[in-house]
Amino acid sequence: MTSTENRSLPVLLSIRGEQYFDGVDPDATELMTEGTMELSEEGLTLRYQESALTGMEGTVTTFELRGPRVTLTRSGAVNSQMIFEEGRQHTSLYETPFGELSVDIQTSRLRHNLTERGGVMEIRYSIAVEHTVTGRNCFKIRVKRK
Template sequence: MTGIETSIEPKKLPVMLSIRGEQYFDDVDPDGTELLTAGTMELLEDGRILLEYQETELTGMEGTTTTFEVNGSRVTLTRTGKVNSQMVFEEGRQHTSLYETPFGDLTVDIQTSHLRHNLSERGGVMDIKYSIAVEHTTTGRNCFKIRVKRKN
């Protein structure tokens, strides 16, 4: 092999993540949570963006790493560690995945009704609205908004 390799390694940029989630159940006011946490954003050569942060005691998932993989109009949420799960969000489509808990595995159906983001190397906002069904029984509607701000 001759020549000089010009491959540039993607780098993880330090960011602050503001994650606001709301859960809606029939005839009940929404249950909202907000988390402000440090994380990283990685811009990959193929256009994908990875957002990653460590869950805390506040979320009840301490010891778990959460990653959002943004790939155009599809977002995959992966949790690894104490909790292992994967949820795929794609507007107008339903995706089924397995959610591993210490008490056993559950089938989770995600039906995404709204997905928008304007993420770039400067940060941005991602907004997702979806309904969730556990073991094919609808348990409610959820939404979350993630604000990403680059750290200086």
């Protein structure tokens, strides 16, 4: 196998999402799911199917790790893209059945130690919808080879 070939590895993903709103206890969701991890020269890609648990059934979620930047893309029933880069703000459009919203993502922390053996990725960010901050969020994703 050459180093330019993509390798898709079956993985088990433990995804914990926390949302903090002022004056309210954090809202946490935890999802265990099977997915794939692809390694290429550009970086690493995690992909999994959303379930009824997340309310996004019929949606494929992809995390693309490229250097200091992580791009989260959802396609299917829900379509969106969010770009995380520590210390930077990125604006993207979020499609809803009622129209598109402008979403600003300000990433305060982006850390991962992911390799082909698995690892952990943590992203902390605040989100502003139509330029109004709606809360602070944290993703923690544990990846285990199956």
